[in-house]
Amino acid sequence: MSDALLRLEGVNTHIGRYHILHGVDFTVPRGQLTMLLGRNGAGKTTTLRTIMGLWRASKGHIHFNGRDITALPTPDIARAGLAYVPETMGIFDDLTVRENMILAARNGEIDPKRLQWIFGLFPALEKFWTLAAGVLSGGQKQMLAIARAIVEPRDLLLIDEPTKGLAPAIIINMIEAFRELKSTGATILLVEQNFMAAKLLGDSVVVMDDGRIVHRGAMAELAEDHGLQQKLLGLSMDSHQ
């Protein structure tokens, strides 16, 4: 059994007057890819943003690498070893692909070997290296967003819906890239609506509904249990194969 790299204990989040997360508890085991699933509005994005300190937990605790990061400012959380790819990708359109990557490298220099590895994962980035990121397609921007998160080794990657709005061919390539990342032993918490991608990638799964955790377990078990999928996610597997 892997030890927990990230642990959420009774996390509540309010946004203005709205109570979004209601006592969220789950762990992300070290070296695994944990899927965070749920219907639209279930609270998945809010969970990631709360972990990053972009929204503050009003109650509960978030432990990362054994350290309580609940009250830390976002830059300190990032420096503790978390990389975040938001749903909107957070690409700086006016900056070049190179500049986007350099910003993510804390000392301002990218390790050439690691860069070659990233180019192997996402060849488009090498081709568009000196171009403004704003001219890239949606798929290429998503590649850049993920490349930026892995430009230096990070303990945990938080990635929000990386396949959203992408063409099927790009999604398949993206799944390949995540498999490659997994093989390096990276720990990933991945929010995903695409159940096919989740099934292929996930080691463990956490399902949310209405700001609460409604299921935790192995991804393989959920993938096998169509009844549970229907109950938790309202999925018809036929449409997701």
Added chain:
Amino acid sequence: MSAAASGADMAVLPKVKTDWLPALLVPLLALAALPLVGSFSAWATLTVAALAMGMMVFLMASGLTLVFGLMDVLNFGHGVFISFGAYVSLIALGPLREWGQSENIWLNVGVLLACSAVAMLVTGILGWAFERIVIRPVYGQHLKQILITMGGMIVAEQMIHVIWGASPITLRLPEGLRGAIVIGDAAMERYRVIAILFGLAVFGLMHLLLNRTKIGLLIRAGVENAEMVESLGYRIRRLFVGVFVAGSALAGLGGVLWAFYRQTLTAGMGMEVNVLIFIVIIIGGLGSVSGCFIGSLLVALIANYTGFLAPKLALFSSIILMVLILLWRPQGLYPVAKR
């Protein structure tokens, strides 16, 4: 290794077009005015005067556009730094009176540089205090920002009255910077040429800083998406304080040049150009330094040409220009991509 880009996705290299059109507006406007002005010498004099004024407005406005772009802060008290910059230049003028009375142009430029250095130092410190006391409590609240920064400006104006008195103070230009350079029939005031060189030098330095350094990269990224910069591990608040201090110091520098240009100091001189500065940064695109530079030159050119051709229109010329630019490009000449 796996390849996460399909062949179709990689097939075409996107074409990047450099948007020269807004920059071309400056020479186009100047050339369009030539037949209307009629005389080449009058046109040359008006154009050089306008470029000098444009550079000074750029110095005063460049900090404000970054402050707004980076943190969405509407600082209506920006004029404070212009007025203070102008007044504190008196501190350097006293000990350097002999240099100012010399006809050696290098000594005169030395006076200007010393005044600028003192003004930038004092307004930089003032900017740091202004950010901590006035701005920080109202982050994210635009209405309160407008009210409190305008209030701050009124208080600062009264402080100028207390320290230097309420009467206007005459400021003499250093001897060597008076008079004009005459080329053919066209007369160009020496001081205006110096102001143009100052403005160009600062624009060049800002361009280098923003495009060739990590701190510049962070500022440009922060203007686009401050939250993402924080998520990458950088403290945007610290960066903002640095930009606010630098912007205040630049306004102080602009204030010094503006004061020597007017040759009169008044506590309200900053407030008087506040509206013009906001017009310039709106025309340029909020958060864009290049846009601010082009906007400043356009506003100054149109003000001078209309002042010569149709003096009654001169007061409204910058507003008319802003309306026309916004009809063409609603986000300004060089819109900054926002989150």
